[in-house]
Amino acid sequence: EAGVAQSPRYKIIEKRQSVAFWCNPISGHATLYWYQQILGQGPKLLIQFQNNGVVDDSQLPKDRFSAERLKGVDSTLKIQPAKLEDSAVYLCASSLDPTSTYEQYFGPGTRLTVT
Amino acid sequence: AQSVTQPDIHITVSEGASLELRCNYSYGATPYLFWYVQSPGQGLQLLLKYFSGDTLVQGIKGFEAEFKRSQSSFNLRKPSVHWSDAAEYFCAVGDNTNAGKSTFGDGTTLTVKP
Numbered sequence: 001e002a003g004v005a006q007s008p009r010y011k012i013i014e015k016r017q018s019v020a021f022w023c024n025p026i027s028g029h030a031t032l033y034w035y036q037q038i039l040g041q042g043p044k045l046l047i048q049f050q051n052n053g054v055v056d057d058s059q060l061p062k063d064r065f066s067a068e069r070l071k072g073v074d075s076t077l078k079i080q081p082a083k084l085e086d087s088a089v090y091l092c093a094s095s096l097d098p099t100s101t102y103e104q105y106f107g108p109g110t111r112l113t114v115t
Numbered sequence: 116a117q118s119v120t121q122p123d124i125h126i127t128v129s130e131g132a133s134l135e136l137r138c139n140y141s142y143g144a145t146p147y148l149f150w151y152v153q154s155p156g157q158g159l160q161l162l163l164k165y166f167s168g169d170t171l172v173q174g175i176k177g178f179e180a181e182f183k184r185s186q187s188s189f190n191l192r193k194p195s196v197h198w199s200d201a202a203e204y205f206c207a208v209g210d211n212t213n214a215g216k217s218t219f220g221d222g223t224t225l226t227v228k229p
Binding site: 091103 | 205219
């Protein structure tokens with residue numbers, strides 16, 4: 001089966017610009033996650049969707065970050081305006097079910113550099 | 116709040132030697148525990164997981180991990196390391212009461228010497 005797809009793979013922007021990332025999960029996976037992975041750290045959950053509803057967005061900086069999952073399939077994560085500290089790899093993952101018993105499958109990530 | 120500590124930032128072992136990566140967790144109930152591997156430029160791949168039952172868990176690529184409740188640990192082991200095992204390894208604890216939220220450690224980078 002096809003894995004989790006993400007685009008773009010790399011993005012360089014200047015601070016205060018906006019950027020968007022796209023994720024297409026594995027077919028049939030109801031749960032979708034966006035993580036931020038800063039260099040030298042583990043992934044940190046930004047937002048979790050179950051179908052097209054938000055389950056957890058407690059760590060999403062809502063003043064600048066937004067995410068949507070229209071029709072319960074693919075998803076976009078947007079940053080507007082970007083700050084230097086947003087430089088990180090943004091990982092998308094999906095799973096069949098939101099409970100921890102189901103494996104999360106990760107995409108390759110988008111590496112964002114903010115200058 | 117749940118948390119994970121991986122005490123070793125970087126470990127170097129010789130090819131063919133045994134490996135143990137340490138993981139300590141903090142969680143109020145019986146945890147769900149995971150080990151993931153991340154190769155450069157790649158996403159994370161699940162190596163193994165523990166939910167309940169036998170405390171020694173077998174995973175892919177010859178890895179195993181042992182859950183020790185008394186020590187709040189879930190250390191990853193491999194008896195003989197291959198050069199292809201060089202990567203970053205992440206331990207994670209999953210919330211078994213909330214919608215599967217996982218908290219990751221900061222990872223251990225494994226270097227394999229020829």
